[in-house]
Amino acid sequence: MIIDNIVNKDINGNAANVNEKSIYNNLTATKSSSKEAVKVSSSNSVDMSDTVYSKPSNPNETVADELMQDGATDRENKRNQMIVISNTTSAEDYKRISEDGFSYDEMTGNTIVTETDKIKAVLAKAGVDVSIYGDDLSQEQIEEITGNPAVAAEIIKQMQSYDIPVTDENLKESVTAVENGVQINEIDDNTAAYMVKNNLDPTVENIYKALYSSSGIAKEDTISDEEFDSMSSQIKDIMKNAKIDVNDENLMDVRMLMEKGISITADNIRYFEALKNFSGKDTEYIADSAAEAVAEGKRPMDAMLIDGFSLADQAKEAENIIQSAIPEDIVDLINKNVPVTLKNLKDVQNSRTDDSKIFIHKTDNAPINIVSAQRKLEEARLAMSAEANLSLLKKGISIDTKPIEELVDILKQHEKDYYSNLMTQNGVEPTVENIDTFKSTMDVFEEMKTFPAYVINTETGNEDVSTVYTRGASLKTSMENANESYETLMTAPRSDMGDDIKKAFRNVDNILGDLGYEKVPQNQRAVRILGYNGIEITPENIDKIKAADENVQRAFKNMTPAVTLEMIRKGISPLDMSISQLNEAATEIRSQISTRDDSKFSEFLWKLEKNNEITEDERTTYIGIYRLIAQVEKSDGAVIGSLVNQGADITMKNLLSAVRTSNKKNVDYKVDDDFSGVDAKSNGVKIDDQINAAYNKNCIQDVMEDISPEKLMDVLKQNWEDMTPEQFKEALNRAEENKELSEQYAQNQLDEFKNAVRTEESVYQMLDRYDVKTNMVNLMAASRILKNPGKMVSDLFENGEIEMIRQLKEQVLEQFGEALKTPEEMAEAQEQLADVATHAMDSMIIESDNITSINLKELKVLGKQFEISAKMAKSESYVIPMETSDGSVTGINLKIVRGKEEKGFVDIFFNDKMSGKVAASFEVRDNGVSGVIAVSDAQTQKAVSENISLFTDSLSENENSIDIKVVRVADISAEKYLKTSFQKEDKVSSENTKDRNNVQTKRLYQVAEGFIDNIRKIFGPDNL
Incomplete structure (x- = not known):
């Protein structure tokens, strides 16, 4: 089993499968070389430490704990860590990680462990009853996996109670644990003594193996009656302390333990008696214990059979x-x-x-x-x-x-x-100051959520966070001391405030009616806040309070751990900023650091695809509306500002019309605290319009966070185009979300994660080699590079939908043609290609009419392939675009490896549908060049052989000896090609040859350029 391979190592540090290697081989005797009399220590326990077998290091650590230790960063442990995480992360964990501002696609294993540890600790402390989310396995699947549906059903029930994903692996191993556990009906004295002596927890595996694989412990010393009697007083005191009856039978047990070299302590006596008196456990008990073990990052076989003796x-x-x-x-x-x-x-x-x-x-x-x-x-x-x-x-x-x-x-x-x-x-220096800032920020915003809403006033948006916090803490204390009810600062949709608050503000709706305001939650809350603070209830003040309140709610949503970390990296002190400034900074950071937009759009598309009630035309409409709202949000208030400047109503219809206009014209009206319109001839926009614009800007952000196809379906049945952003937001709040569908999406993402992390170890090796984060999307990207390093180029440039890509094609091809002379020029070209790919991905997402959730994931992975390639370029490994005879574009992989003095290697690989696979390897020595060109296609072999002189002639002026062979190989593997290049690089690196030799550089790149030019002439567009 995977987990077994993680936690057990042989003496050389290599993985050892626990099923093949007895745990008892890990127990090393540390007996004293001289025989000494048994002593009783001053702590009132019999001291036999000189005869105790040492315990394996940290045997009770969870897999996650062990993997987090210093030094556990090699590719094998990273792979194992990711697999363990995929088995222990639930759909609920996935959703909460997203709420913390992290993208599961791009989180490293260590970050996921850190986040899920925090999440589960918070849930446990709060007493939350968590349950599993996602699809249950079918009865047929259960029978196929376990062969025992009744046992499996009990295991599934217990897993759900511990928030554990019901995976094939978890289910199979838990069934094994239960089947083994129920066979243990009693534990004999020898086995019990063995367990005590070796300090083994009473798990299914430990007891089962001790019973069936051990002959127990031989007697080490014979204790005479006189010796035992001399210690009996202290032994009896220890037994009393252990709450063990002092009778002849129990005294004989103690004597036996002493003769087997076991320290006589209250804990050891109590544990021995518990093992000796064990009488078996039923299926429900063992299934519950197995689920608890998995929840702690252990294996089901680590299920405890006796309560009270585990860590x-x-x-x-x-x-x-x-x-x-x-x-x-x-x-x-x-x-x-x-x-x-x-x-x-x-x-x-x-x-x-x-x-x-x-x-x-x-x-x-x-x-x-x-x-x-x-x-x-x-x-x-x-x-x-x-x-x-x-x-x-x-x-x-x-x-x-x-x-x-x-x-x-x-x-x-x-x-x-x-x-x-x-x-x-997450790349932030963990200084004392940074840690304090992060902790303080998280604590302050978490505590502020519980403050009375009446801390808000008309100027709250312009107050710094510390001021609002201090005032809120004081207000909360005084209201609680007066036993006065209040609504909290953080709002919750459709929450009930309680009878006391309703009675205190029973005339709110009448006031709103007199002022011409709708009787909606935002307006009602604003009146209550004004009333409590004794501020005059006017339309202007209602708008100000609503804007201030919305600012605070945005801050609660914006200030996730991910955003706070980035603020600290940028040297921003969140608690010293005004709430408005904080939101501006947070919004910008969110757009820079996270793939929140991609993830949100991916979920939106996935739900559309799962909803059979939505027609194809409606699907197109929904995607169009989503994209337009997203563009309003991304405009940072510019679209709303344009409407205010024109004196137009801020309705959804006008906003979407303005977006279409701004796509044709360069509109740049930003709504922030300084916004006052853009018409130089006007006397400025009225203050209430400014407040309203800022408020609606925040409402649009709320809309983007809450939008889903099922909610949109409900809202579009109403007169939605005439709604303000506030009304549209409230309509979404009232609409019902399909929670089951959301849970299925989360589980779908976890399943993708599980498939991605089970990739070959060579993929992890590749990410390590180029210092790329080990996360899901990078694993998927690196896996594709290993399978076919040039396919990313054809995937990018063969997308005929996007005009931008067609326009950039010639520019990119020309740039690489000129750059193939120095490593600096090649690295720059690779960086620019990655930048082109990133922008192309964005264009595809925005422009493609047939975009699906799968397309979106594919585009994301494709973009990551180019990012990894840009990093590989720093080690002189490149992907070079080349146009082929049929007008398509493929990628040529080039690897330069430097050796001693004049020695070096040039490795080239490409795979094209017209020419097949071609792998070339050239060794450049002080006296010439030799190499082999391997091809998979017979016609390609003929074409290369007939034109090889074009390549050799280009080298003849600079090389004394040239020996190039062309061979046909049926099975050419890109992965083997890359691995061979890695091995060459490792070999020369170990010879301390990192100093660059300019003559060598010129020769190596001349060989590369000569061969690639030759390939272009043979297979390029001119050869029609």
């Missing part, structure tokens, strides 16, 4: 101890000069009953300080959740004996590590 159990117990503690417990320990640890706190709690009076021991050296103890306890409660405790246990930190204050410090550092990882993975 997760220990973490939860630690949380319970902190939650149950009272300040007097801490004071009692301090006054007794006893360390304040979880273990000692538990002892204090056990020594008292709920109705007993706590007696505080006071000494002169340690005065009582309840306030200080309360503060320490609250700080610990905030830091020490079960999830946080588990993270420490996985790192080998003993949380029960470490002082509480140290644990809190460690957990605070753990939180900083999360922010540091997120920054590093």
Whole structure:
């Protein structure tokens, strides 16, 4: 299994399959060379550390934890990491990652792990009941996968409760875990002792293997009656502490453990007795435990069969101890000069009953300080959740004996590590200042959502974030102290405010009617805010409040982790900006850093394709409306500004008409805080028109975020063209979204991710080689380059729909023809080709009448192929466009490899439908050039052979010896060609030959240019 290969390594660091290699080979004896008497330590536990077998390093780490460790960055681990992620990320995770402003297509594995860890921790802390989204497997699929539908049905139910995707792999492995687990009905003494001695968790796999693959542990020492009796008092104390009955049978168990070289501690005795008394578990229990294991990034075979003895159990117990503690417990320990640890706190709690009076021991050296103890306890409660405790246990930190204050410090550092990882993975320097800025920004905006809406005033949009936050925090405190109800600053569609608020503002609709305003949520809320703050309720003030409120709502949507990270990279301090300025900056950043627009359009198209109720004509209409609204949004208020300047109503019909006009004319009217019209002859646009324009600009952004085919279908039944953006937005809010379809789309994207990450290891190697991020879309792009590096060129230039591409074709071909002389010129040409491809992709998306969600994905992958090629150019690996005899364009892959002194290699590959596959490799030495030209087509072999003199003649003036052979090879592989070039490059790189030799450069590029010119003459458009 994939996961097995990740977590088990042999002594050379190579992967070892856990099914083929016994886990017991990883347990190394560390026995003392001399036999010593068994001792009892001062901590009241029998010390047998000199005879204990060492535990494998971090055996309880999740796969994700292990992969995140330093050094786990090679291509094998990256591939394994991505596969594990594809098995443990749910549709709900996908949606929440998107809400955080990240594109799943372009996230690296480490970023996905960091994000999903945060998401699941937040959900667990909030007590959210999450469930699986997407299509369930059919009954036929379940039977085919598992052979046991009844067991599979139980497993699926448990996976859904843990938000685990029901994948083939998860289902198969979980069935295996259940089938193995139910066979374990009891555990004999030898097996139990083996488990205790080797500190193995009570998982299905560990117990199953210990039962069926082990003969137990041989006796190491014989303890005489006298020796045992001499220790009996301390042993009995340990048993009492472990809450184990002190009887003859249990004392014999302890004696047996001692003779097998096992340390006698309360935990070991308790664990041994639990194993010994195990009586089997049913299908439901094991299925639940297997799902929990997968949710933690482990395998189903890591399902726990006994509660209370896993790291997760220990973490939860630690949380319970902190939650149950009272300040007097801490004071009692301090006054007794006893360390304040979880273990000692538990002892204090056990020594008292709920109705007993706590007696505080006071000494002169340690005065009582309840306030200080309360503060320490609250700080610990905030830091020490079960999830946080588990993270420490996985790192080998003993949380029960470490002082509480140290644990809190460690957990605070753990939180900083999360922010540091997120920054590093997204190219932001994780300085103390940057981490503090990021954390503060996230915390402030999250807290502001819960503030009373009445913090808004007519000037809120122009106030900096810190000012609004300070005022809001104070208002929230005073209203809560007065036990006064309020609606929150962050709005929720169709939310109920409660009877108290309704009664307090029962005359809102009458006021709106008198002023000629619609009785819609935005207007009603504006009146309530004005009324609470004692501001005169006038049309102008209603508009101002609505604009200010909308500005704040935009900020909540804009300030995602992804946008905040980019702001920090640019040196922007979000909390010091006004909310209007912040939104302007955020909107610009979102357009620069994310593929949000592509992702949103892709989902829109996908849903259209799945909706059988929409006709082909309606589909065209829907896409047209979507594109026009998108252009209004992208105009940054220019289209709205043009209407205001003309004195026209801001309706959807007028906006869409203005978009069409602006496509023909260069209209540039930007709506922002300084907007006052563009007509120099006028006296400026009225203030209320300015406010209204800015407000509607934000409403258009809301429309773009909320639009979907099913909602649009409902809105288009109304008189939508006469709606203002505000009314159109409200109509979308009222329309029902097909949640099932949204969940299916998320699952579809995860399925694509799963297919992409299971690509060959050579694809990961290629991304590593050229320092390209390992994400889904890059994996897809690199895979295609390996299969046929030149096909991207034909895919781009053979798209006859786009006029821009036809116009640029000759320019690109000419540029590459002239650039084939130096690496600098070639790299520049490759960069410009990538830029042409990017703009061409955008044009295709905007102009193509037959665009589909699949087309959109293909275009995105195609664009990434050119981006990767531009990076490859820095290592002198190029894709050169060449026009062929039938008028089409193909790509020639050229790789220059430098060797020692005058030695070097020129490798060339292309695959054309007319000529077939051609792979040429030339070695340039100090005394000449030799090489082989391999072709797959018989006619091509003949043509190249007959014209080879054109190539050799071009070299004869500069080379003493020329030896070129032309051969026919039936199976020419682009991937093998690239791998061979990689191997040559690695070989010469290891010989410290990176210093560029100008003479060598000239010769290598002359050989490349000569051969490619020869190919152009043979197969180009002139050879008709």
